[in-house]
Amino acid sequence: MVLSKAVSESSSDMSVHSTFASRYVRASLPRYRMPENSIPKEAAYQIINDELMLDGNPRLNLASFVTTWMEPECDKLIMAAINKNYVDMDEYPVTTDLQNRCVNMIAHLFNAPLGESETAVGVGTVGSSEAIMLAGLAFKRRWQNKRRAEGKPFDKPNIVTGANVQVCWEKFARYFEVELREVKLRDGYYVMDPEQAVAMVDENTICVAAILGSTLNGEFEDVKLLNDLLESRNAETGWATPIHVDAASGGFIAPFLYPDLEWDFRLPLVKSINVSGHKYGLVYAGIGWCVWRNKEDLPDELIFHINYLGADQPTFTLNFSKGSSQVIAQYYQLIRHGFEGYRNIMENCHENAMVLKEGLERTGRFRIVSKDHGVPLVAFSLKDRTRHDEFEISDMLRRFGWIVPAYTMPPDAEHVTVLRVVIREEFSRTLAERLVLDIEKVMYQLDALPSKLPPPPLPPAVLAKKKSELETQRSVTEAWKKFVLAKKTNGVC
Numbered sequence: 395m396v397l398s399k400a401v402s403e404s405s406s407d408m409s410v411h412s413t414f415a416s417r418y419v420r421a422s423l424p425r426y427r428m429p430e431n432s433i434p435k436e437a438a439y440q441i442i443n444d445e446l447m448l449d450g451n452p453r454l455n456l457a458s459f460v461t462t463w464m465e466p467e468c469d470k471l472i473m474a475a476i477n478k479n480y481v482d483m484d485e486y487p488v489t490t491d492l493q494n495r496c497v498n499m500i501a502h503l504f505n506a507p508l509g510e511s512e513t514a515v516g517v518g519t520v521g522s523s524e525a526i527m528l529a530g531l532a533f534k535r536r537w538q539n540k541r542r543a544e545g546k547p548f549d550k551p552n553i554v555t556g557a558n559v560q561v562c563w564e565k566f567a568r569y570f571e572v573e574l575r576e577v578k579l580r581d582g583y584y585v586m587d588p589e590q591a592v593a594m595v596d597e598n599t600i601c602v603a604a605i606l607g608s609t610l611n612g613e614f615e616d617v618k619l620l621n622d623l624l625e626s627r628n629a630e631t632g633w634a635t636p637i638h639v640d641a642a643s644g645g646f647i648a649p650f651l652y653p654d655l656e657w658d659f660r661l662p663l664v665k666s667i668n669v670s671g672h673k674y675g676l677v678y679a680g681i682g683w684c685v686w687r688n689k690e691d692l693p694d695e696l697i698f699h700i701n702y703l704g705a706d707q708p709t710f711t712l713n714f715s716k717g718s719s720q721v722i723a724q725y726y727q728l729i730r731h732g733f734e735g736y737r738n739i740m741e742n743c744h745e746n747a748m749v750l751k752e753g754l755e756r757t758g759r760f761r762i763v764s765k766d767h768g769v770p771l772v773a774f775s776l777k778d779r780t781r782h783d784e785f786e787i788s789d790m791l792r793r794f795g796w797i798v799p800a801y802t803m804p805p806d807a808e809h810v811t812v813l814r815v816v817i818r819e820e821f822s823r824t825l826a827e828r829l830v831l832d833i834e835k836v837m838y839q840l841d842a843l844p845s846k847l848p849p850p851p852l853p854p855a856v857l858a859k860k861k862s863e864l865e866t867q868r869s870v871t872e873a874w875k876k877f878v879l880a881k882k883t884n885g886v887c
Contacts, residue, residue, distance in 0.1 A: 457799040498513065522642035535693045577590045579803060607641065641668060
């Protein structure tokens with residue numbers, strides 16, 4: 395959620411005006427209070443529609459990983475289910491069954507060790523943030539139960555991640571009182587170093603979180619190396635520190651583009667995985683998934699059972715009511731595309747990312763920060779920042795309709811600033827080529843403008859040199875003054 399402000403800085407007054415809506419209502423509407431009287435539905439629609447026109451175009455929002463286009467047939471299914479409450483399992487048993495089918499499909503996609511008739515353990519969420527909260531709670535409770543049974547303190551849990559994690563991990567640590575231990579980044583290495591991560595692990599570590607698709611540059615962390623190092627550490631210490639894989643961005647990419655990459659339940663220490671259906675799962679915003687290796691990895695005491703909706707219903711979520719549309723849309727995409735379709739889409743995204751990358755390289759102005767192996771995105775920074783920076787490029791691209799974010803890297807790589815373009819299904823090769831042309835136009839325009847950046851400080855040696863030159867000039871001036879004064883004194887008036 396976004397914390398609201400009582401008064402917008404851009405607001406000229408406290409009322410809402412609409413020229414077209416004045417056909418139906420002449421009085422202005424208060425911005426931050428409910429109006430006293432009703433207005434016609436046409437007026438309400440027109441007022442809101444007029445304001446929304448000032449939003450950016452979602453298709454040109456290259457900052458977001460979230461899906462912004464789906465097929466019309468899926469849109470129809472979404473609208474048909476818009477009034478179904480996902481949590482009413484007894485009233486909507488087919489919707490519940492569709493969710494269970496999605497969980498099992500995703501678990502098999504991630505190579506969960508399931509028997510022929512065994513049901514996967516997982517849950518649909520409103521996104522990966524909720525999924526991560528649930529996975530973290532399961533790790534914390536299992537660690538507490540184990541420590542309690544051993545008669546050891548269980549009041550200081552910690553979790554190890556890279557400094558490149560998404561903010562939801564920081565939220566989990568703060569909300570649920572878990573110490574967050576972050577592996578700092580370094581120049582040229584913008585993901586968690588597995589060796590440094592394992593070195594931070596102790597007996598109070600509830601899990602190590604690995605990122606399959608960093609938000610910063612799309613890179614996959616080396617989960618296989620992390621698993622091997624952690625297995626050795628566990629064998630030495632007698633601990634049983636597990637791994638959670640945050641596959642929010644990469645979970646629907648790796649199985650199709652990199653099937654031989656070991657990052658999932660093929661690794662014995664991976665106990666749970668989250669993935670965002672609304673990213674490369676190809677569904678509109680509002681759906682995520684969390685799957686566990688087996689039932690033992692999800693403590694029973696975290697699952698609630700309610701019957702006031704008509705039947706016994708198990709629930710393990712942070713919220714309760716939510717729409718069913720996104721669950722249905724996810725099932726549509728899974729059966730509509732199948733493995734072949736998802737592979738084709740991800741290959742297209744990767745190819746378009748390479749088109750954009752090569753176009754940027756041809757300009758000679760940018761350094762590519764992202765990797766070819768990972769989420770299909772292009773992160774890049776200026777080679778020469780003496781006159782202008784990435785934030786100016788981001789700002790000027792908005793004039794062409796593009797939303798391209800600029801940001802600084804986390805500690806200890808804060809001195810690196812990058813621009814990032816996320817390649818989604820609906821971002822075509824034509825758009826990639828057009829974006830390169832518009833970036834070149836922006837660079838040409840910036841070159842013609844005076845620099846907004848302060849000049850870099852001069853080295854001490856240069857300053858010392860300039861100081862000595864100034865002193866020399868002053869001494870020469872003083873000598874000439876003395877010479878002129880002597881002439882005036884000795885001369886005849």
